[in-house]
Amino acid sequence: DIQMTQSPSSLSASVGDRVTISCRASHSISTYLHWFQQKPGKAPKLLIYAASSLQSGVPSRFSGNGSGTDFTLTITSLQPEDFATYYCQQAYSTPRTFGQGTKVEIK
Amino acid sequence: QVTLRESGPALVKPTQTLTLTCTFSGFSLSTSGMSVSWIRQPPGKALEWLARIDWDDAKYFSTSLGTRLSISKDTSKNHVVLTLTNMDPVDTATYYCARAAVTVLDYWGQGALVTVSS
Numbered sequence: 001d002i003q004m005t006q007s008p009s010s011l012s013a014s015v016g017d018r019v020t021i022s023c024r025a026s027h028s029i030s031t032y033l034h035w036f037q038q039k040p041g042k043a044p045k046l047l048i049y050a051a052s053s054l055q056s057g058v059p060s061r062f063s064g065n066g067s068g069t070d071f072t073l074t075i076t077s078l079q080p081e082d083f084a085t086y087y088c089q090q091a092y093s094t095p096r097t098f099g100q101g102t103k104v105e106i107k
Numbered sequence: 108q109v110t111l112r113e114s115g116p117a118l119v120k121p122t123q124t125l126t127l128t129c130t131f132s133g134f135s136l137s138t139s140g141m142s143v144s145w146i147r148q149p150p151g152k153a154l155e156w157l158a159r160i161d162w163d164d165a166k167y168f169s170t171s172l173g174t175r176l177s178i179s180k181d182t183s184k185n186h187v188v189l190t191l192t193n194m195d196p197v198d199t200a201t202y203y204c205a206r207a208a209v210t211v212l213d214y215w216g217q218g219a220l221v222t223v224s225s
Contacts, residue, residue, distance in 0.1 A: 095167065
């Protein structure tokens with residue numbers, strides 16, 4: 001199985017901050033990498049697919065980058081509604097695997 | 108409009124078999140490239156991918172749970188059914204079903220909390 005490792009596990013940030021979350025795959029996955037946002041008690045929501053494509057309806061302050069084994073999710077100018085947990089997921093091979101999550105908290 | 112909804116028991120006893128149904132609308136699981144996956148999330152923990160069934164009836168399973176899992180579809184009823192045998196308290200989780208168009212899990216159900224307790 002491909003292991004997905006996110007860093008950091010959690011971070012504290014203020015409204016307006018720029019935030020970057022990293023995701024590393026144990027094997028090269030090309031750009032078969034998706035990012036999800038999850039708020040408490042809710043289902044995950046797709047933000048970014050294929051490493052860098054913005055899902056329809058997602059604000060442009062979210063962006064994704066990377067290929068191979070190293071990927072990043074960046075939120076420019078963090079908004080109050082962005083405080084949530086973020087997960088990466090590889091879709092290169094089955095079984096699919098998720099990172100352990102990064103919780104973005106209010107400073 | 109694509110929707111998915113999970114249904115099944117909220118409480119199961121240890122050693123029992125869990126059967127969950129995902130009822131969906133807005134797409135057909137007969138369409139090339141479509142699939143439905145199951146993902147679970149223990150309270151306070153990360154997402155764990157469990158299984159997937161494709162439009163052509165191909166099936167894929169978690170490595171760690173594979174022998175306990177089965178998945179099936181009824182295309183005419185727009186249902187996907189997941190079974191997990193020999194339930195244990197560590198299987199307590201919210202279980203989600205999600206659609207994938209090609210590789211992307213783009214629509215999710217609201218989730219169903221299943222508690223394993225005697």
